[in-house]
Amino acid sequence: MKKLGTAAILAGGKSTRMGFDKQLLEVSEKRLIYNLIDKLNKEFEEIIIVTNSPEYYSDSNIKIMEDIIVGEGPLSGIHAGLKCASSQFVYFIACDMPNINLKYIRYMKSKIRDLEIYAEIYVTRCGKNIEPFNAFYSKDIIIDIENNLSQGKRSLRSLFEKIPTYCIEEKEARIFSPNWEMFLNLNTEEDLRNFLGK
Numbered sequence: 001m002k003k004l005g006t007a008a009i010l011a012g013g014k015s016t017r018m019g020f021d022k023q024l025l026e027v028s029e030k031r032l033i034y035n036l037i038d039k040l041n042k043e044f045e046e047i048i049i050v051t052n053s054p055e056y057y058s059d060s061n062i063k064i065m066e067d068i069i070v071g072e073g074p075l076s077g078i079h080a081g082l083k084c085a086s087s088q089f090v091y092f093i094a095c096d097m098p099n100i101n102l103k104y105i106r107y108m109k110s111k112i113r114d115l116e117i118y119a120e121i122y123v124t125r126c127g128k129n130i131e132p133f134n135a136f137y138s139k140d141i142i143i144d145i146e147n148n149l150s151q152g153k154r155s156l157r158s159l160f161e162k163i164p165t166y167c168i169e170e171k172e173a174r175i176f177s178p179n180w181e182m183f184l185n186l187n188t189e190e191d192l193r194n195f196l197g198k
């Protein structure tokens, strides 16, 4: 199996804070998710959208995957993305993250390929927290996600605590994205207005 090569976009959330389905977000009259796909195509051979509304994507040749364990939040999406992926590690991004940074993706890939450490998740630290997206997860953790969800553990944090996780330090990541724009996510209408400069 190839080590790298698959990217997955999570697009199956409830968008409660935004008030409309975020997978339909538009920037300059183009659907944001298609911008993400165009960029990811430069760095990945396989792109998967994990959504529960496949009808939104009839016009595209990307892979569409629906949640297998439905209704458990981001872990549902990561689980389905990993199941569907043909590479060992999968890059995950959320459909509301407009600033994909290809240089940082390449940097993370080089860590996965070249570091002589064992990790199944590659994420970035931000203060005391961990950024769950713009990150890589291994197919080997599918079973751990299933175990967590069967015990009602829906948080990504409980996953990071139990699985060998490599954290890129905030200082290191800021070299690529000084204002942390590569982790920006548009959760509310205000976030969207600020992003569009309106």
Ligand SMILES: Nc1nc2c(ncn2[C@@H]2O[C@H](COP(=O)(O)OP(=O)(O)OP(=O)(O)O)[C@@H](O)[C@H]2O)c(=O)[nH]1
Binding pocket: 010, 011, 012, 013, 014, 015, 016, 017, 018, 022, 050, 051, 052, 067, 070, 071, 072, 073, 074, 075, 076, 077, 078, 093, 094, 095, 096, 185, 187
């Ligand atoms: N496939 C899938 N993706 C999900 C699910 N829940 C959240 N996501 C995705 O995970 C990412 C981060 O989630 P949030 O930003 O909290 O999105 P959300 O849950 O739709 O928004 P809120 O309801 O406002 O919290 C987004 O890309 C969501 O689409 C789910 O149950 N399935």
Ligand SMILES: [Mg+2]
Binding pocket: 094, 096, 185, 186, 187
């Ligand atoms: Mg969000």
